[in-house]
Amino acid sequence: MAASLADAVKDVAFVQENGPEKVEDKIAIFAELDRLAPPDALLASSTSAIVASRFTENLPGRARCLIGHPVNPPHLIPLVELCGAPWTAPETITRAREIYRSIGQVPITVHREINGFILNRLQGALLAEAFRLVGEGFVSAEDLDHTVKDGLGLRWSFLGPFETIELNAPGGIPDYCERYTGFYKELAASAAGPDVYKSPNVDNVIGAWPHQASAERIASLTQRRNERLAALAAHKAQQVATES
Template sequence: MNIAIVGSGLVGQAWAIVFARGGHRVKMWDGDPSAVGQAARLIEKQVSDLRAAGLIEDAAGLISRISGCASLEEVMSGADYVQESLPERLEMKKEIFARMDALAPPTTILASSTSSIPASAFTEDLAGRARCLIAHPVNPPYLVPVVEICGAPWTDAKVIQQTWDVMEGVGQKPVKIHRELKGFVLNRLQGALLREAFRLVEQGYVDAEGLDVTVREGLGLRWSFMGPFETIDLNAPEGLADYARRFNDMYQTIATEQTSTEPWSEAVIEKLEAQRRSILPKEKLLERRLWRDRRLMALAAHKKSAE
């Protein structure tokens, strides 16, 4: 299969690795002429790390399947599937999808990596709108495999199924979002947790590190291999319904304190920023991101060995 990556930033680079690792030919393009070359160098480093972690064997073969293009016309030529990963700006999405729709062969699937914008917001006026949808990853998708697949009201069901098949074929874990909603499912769940986390710090119940320890050494350990519904299903003698009936009143009481929709205040943002910078100076952020990716590689290797 011929894959086109439109946008060669961090997400585009990661998608290139996913598809090339899955055996597909990948072409990349970016509006910045120098970005594709920079992306190629970063991809080589990421692939080298994957090889060192034992997650791939033929690093050279993977790299050889990725190439850069000088124009949008070139990257779209002969593409079977397109993954757009440009910045999160609606007008930019509208413009690039209009151009891609005009250039792509009629059977080409046009997918966006957007993390919050529904496909209907930028595909409604396109002649080929039925082949447009969202395939929202978690960064980096070559280490975190879930992909949220969400069509617009007019997306062809066959396109959704084909995208699901493409994702399964390259080792991702697709999830179908049945109706459009802003932020899809993953970011809404993350947003709910973040809102409560900010509130607990703002009101003085815990500091940034204490909150992170609670998730990292508590909830996160179970969530690395099971979701919240399976978690509660196993946390009561008779399963999920038993848990819900035991703890419904407690959660209802807590929920009455979680009804605020106020934005995060500058005061709490500054408070958390100061706490995080005391733990991790800004100049060490990149080093820590690379550490995170190595830990994710180790976790991926562990989960692969347990399959």
């Protein structure tokens, strides 16, 4: 705990900013960070929804600024998305990747700015379809959850979507595209749009959830989620050790 921002960033090599998700706040905080931090320190923001070009453009040290978007809870989910502004130096990304990797995180690089980066865009695509399917009564919210946790999500906990589809056709990804893109084109043509998050659909989704939110429920489920994530991390580490 430091008494001031100047104290906090004195002699540091890396700053991870976690201020409010408002662009004016990011502008103010990064102006201070750029003024106070050692000139070779990297300045990373945890923001999930504000690209770096919106709050770093006018800084003398803008080349050392980037997004380093972690996933909640960051000590249990290793992924961190790195995304620079157009003026972020390539070495900034390279050094940030090394630093995150050295503390056990898994950094990925987003090559151009895009709203939602990668993780939330993938999550959002699945979530919109989930909101539609439950909101329109095709499936219960609980059965939709089963579809993921007892189906799709099993492979995805250790294989990415491209690794997954590579094994779903005898000739790998080119063969998969040949066989199945006709089907997926049809699905994409009827995919859920932004209206699933509006009334009445969003009210249907909220009404479909059979549990009442309470501070006790959320706290106890969050603790159990974190225990499960920690146990899964240990399980995965053991599997990888067996492999090599």
